[in-house]
Amino acid sequence: MTVLFADIRAAVARLEGNANRTPVFTSRTADELTGASLFFKAESFQRGGAFKFRGAFNALSQLDPAQARQGVLTWSSGNHAQAIALAGRLLGIPRTIVMPQDAPAVKLAATRSYGAEVITYDKHTTTREELGETIARRRGLAIVPPYDHPHIIAGQGTAALELIEEIEGLDAVLTPCGGGGLLAGTAVATRHLLPDAGVYGAEPALADDACRSFRSGRIETVHNPATIADGARTPSLGKLNFDLIRRHVTDIVPVSEQSIIKAMLFLWERMKLVIEPTGALALGALMDGTLKLPGRRVGVILSGGNADFAALKPYL
DSSP: OOOOHHHHHHHHHHHTTTSOOOOEEOOHHHHHHHSSEEEEEEGGGSGGGBTHHHHHHHHHTTSOHHHHHHOEEEEOSSHHHHHHHHHHHHHTOOEEEEEETTSOHHHHHHHHHTTOEEEEEOTTTOOHHHHHHHHHHHHTOEEOOSSSSHHHHHHHHHHHHHHHHHSTTOSEEEEEOSSSHHHHHHHHHHHHHOTTSEEEEEEEGGGTHHHHHHHHSSOOOOSSOOOSOGGGOOSSOOHHHHHHHHHHOOEEEEEOHHHHHHHHHHHHHTTOOOOOTGGGHHHHHHHTTSSOOTTOEEEEEEOBOOOOHHHHGGGO
C-alpha cells in the first residue's frame, strides 16, 4: 500500500467545490530575516481552519454506501477531529470522535458544533487507539485515523500541489510534522512536480520522534510531549507515512518552543495571519536558523489557524 501522485490528482477532483483553494502570502520582512524568498500557503483559510479537511473529505467520500450509513470513528486532539466532523456533516455520515480531555477548548467546541459525538478520555491513563478500536468494534464503525491512511495522505498532498501550481520555480517546500500525513502527501506531490526540490519537515524539539525516526531508520515514539504545538503531540509517525517520508523527504528538523512562539507571533503581528503554534513550526525552523535555505524560493505550508487564545495567553 502506498500513495502515488495519481491519488493526489484524484483527490483534487473530489475536493473541487468542497474544499477552499487557500491563498499564498509573502512578506519582505520574513525574507530579510531568513535570507530566502518565502511563499506562505495559509491553510488557516481552509474549511475547518486547517489542512486536515482535505484528507478527511477525500477519505470519507470514498466509503462504500453501507459503511457511510453506519458511520465512522476517529481519534484526534483537534484539527482532524474538526475535519472529520465537518466532512461527515457535508456527506451525511455519522461520526464519533475520541478526543483527550485537555484538547484545546476551541477545537472541542468546533468539533461538537459540527454535530459529531465527542468521547473524551484521560490521556495519562488511556490509549486513544485502544479506546477508539473498542468503540468502533462495538458499534460497527469504520476507523479513519488522523494520518496513517492512504486517502488521508493523498488529500493532504493537494495543498502542496496547489502551492506548486501557483508559485513557479520553488526550490523547496517545508511543512510542519506531527503524524506525517501532511509531510508525506507534500513529499509525493513535490517529488513528482519538482523532482529536484528539497522537501523538509519541522517538528517540535519536545516531540522529536519524527526527527529521530528519520535518522535511525525505524519508527521512534514519544509519550505525551509537553509542547505548545498541540497538533504535533502525536506518539509516532504512521507506518505508511514513514515509508513515504523516508523515500521522498530531504530532512526533518526540530524547533524549540521559543522559536515556535516567536514565529507564531510574527505571523500574527507582522503578516496579520492567525496561525496556531503547530502551523508556525515551518517558519520557526527558518527564523531560528535550524534550517538554512539562503537565496532559495521556499514554499512554507502554514498548517492551521485554530489557536486556543485562552491557553496561549501566558505566552503572549
